[in-house]
Amino acid sequence: MKTAIVVFDIDGVIRDVGGSYRRAIADTVEQFTNGAYRPTLTDIDYLKAEGIWNNDWEASQELVYRYFEAQGKTRTDISLNYQQLIDFFQSRYRGLDPEEWTGYICSEPLLCTPNYFKNLTENQILWGFFSGAMRDEALYVLQGKLNLSSIVLRAMEDVPGKPDPTGLFEVIAELEPEEHQHTPVLYVGDTVADLYTVTQAKQLQPERLWVGVGVLPPHIQQADLERRQGYQQNLEKAGATIVLNQLEELTPAKIKELIS
Structure with missing residues (x-):
């Protein structure tokens, strides 16, 4: 039995995944805030502690939104293409070649x-x-x-x-x-x-x-x-x-x- x-x-x-998925989150948030904000591992942990951000693409998007909200903008003011965000994230995590991965996942x-x-x-x-x-x-x-x-x-x-x-x-x-x-x-x-x-x-x-x-x-x-x-x-x-x-x-x- x-x-x-x-x-x-x-x-x-x-x-x-501290140097892969979470690094890709930081890269993505930095990219989509035009270099103004790069979240630390602690920042990402605080978000994850809310218990609803298991998807790292969604977590990245949420951190971008929260950065701009802190600057006084509303989410409707923010032009954020979710598919472009995913593509950028994946280019960091997997690499640029979809057939032969060379990104953070490899290490x-x-x-x-x-x-x-x-x-x-x-x-x-x-x-x-x-x-x-x-x-x-x-x-x-x-x-x-x-x-x-x-x-x-x-x-x-x-x-x-x-x-x-x-x-x-x-x-x-x-x-x-x-x-x-x-x-x-x-x-x-x-x-x-x-x-x-x-x-x-x-x-x-x-x-x-x-x-x-x-x-x-x-x-x-x-x-x-x-x-x-x-x-x-x-x-x-x-x-x-x-x-x-x-x-x-x-x-x-x-x-x-x-x-x-």
């Missing part, structure tokens, strides 16, 4: 090893992924860097964005044998939106045991104590049962402890 299902967010959990450090997932499988723990990244960007790391196979994944194109738990439910449905329905589920993420997803799942399916697991992303681990504590508290308020410094602290023994 399978003991648990663990579903992972990818960005900030499986790969470090993302991994935050776990393939053996981590092998160990879960050997301990009768099912696993999959629910990410706000585009599918091919998620597979770039899961297949291309971690060499994982038979991946169960829901990505941006597949389901509504977090904190809507539809993608989480679909991953579970694909993983869970019918004879073992209501297996305990852990969802692992690094943002408030990730933990809100677990909270919504609990409300919609209260008959199942849900455990929200927060992970501090690398740029927060490198921050001062006050900022680390503040970030952890935000994850806990959003629904994290436990907050870890890195994914591989979530061992099979820890998983069994959390669902016992």
Whole structure:
């Protein structure tokens, strides 16, 4: 019998995106404010802490709008082409050649090893992924860097964005044998939106045991104590049962402890 299902967010959990997605957000906001404002990682964290900006294109657009609003303009005054913003963002993140990526995605450090997932499988723990990244960007790391196979994944194109738990439910449905329905589920993420997803799942399916697991992303681990504590508290308020410094602290023994 399978003991648990663990579903992972990818960005900030499986790969470090501080120098890629978040750098692309900063580049994009700087570009569309005509060089007047470049958000820091802290600025981006404050926005993400609101729990509704999981989509980085939308987060970039929102930061542009808020900059101009602070200058006394209304959103209707601002001429902002969302598709142009997306195209610029992607040119930074993937690079200019759509066939051969050369952008920031190519230099993302991994935050776990393939053996981590092998160990879960050997301990009768099912696993999959629910990410706000585009599918091919998620597979770039899961297949291309971690060499994982038979991946169960829901990505941006597949389901509504977090904190809507539809993608989480679909991953579970694909993983869970019918004879073992209501297996305990852990969802692992690094943002408030990730933990809100677990909270919504609990409300919609209260008959199942849900455990929200927060992970501090690398740029927060490198921050001062006050900022680390503040970030952890935000994850806990959003629904994290436990907050870890890195994914591989979530061992099979820890998983069994959390669902016992």
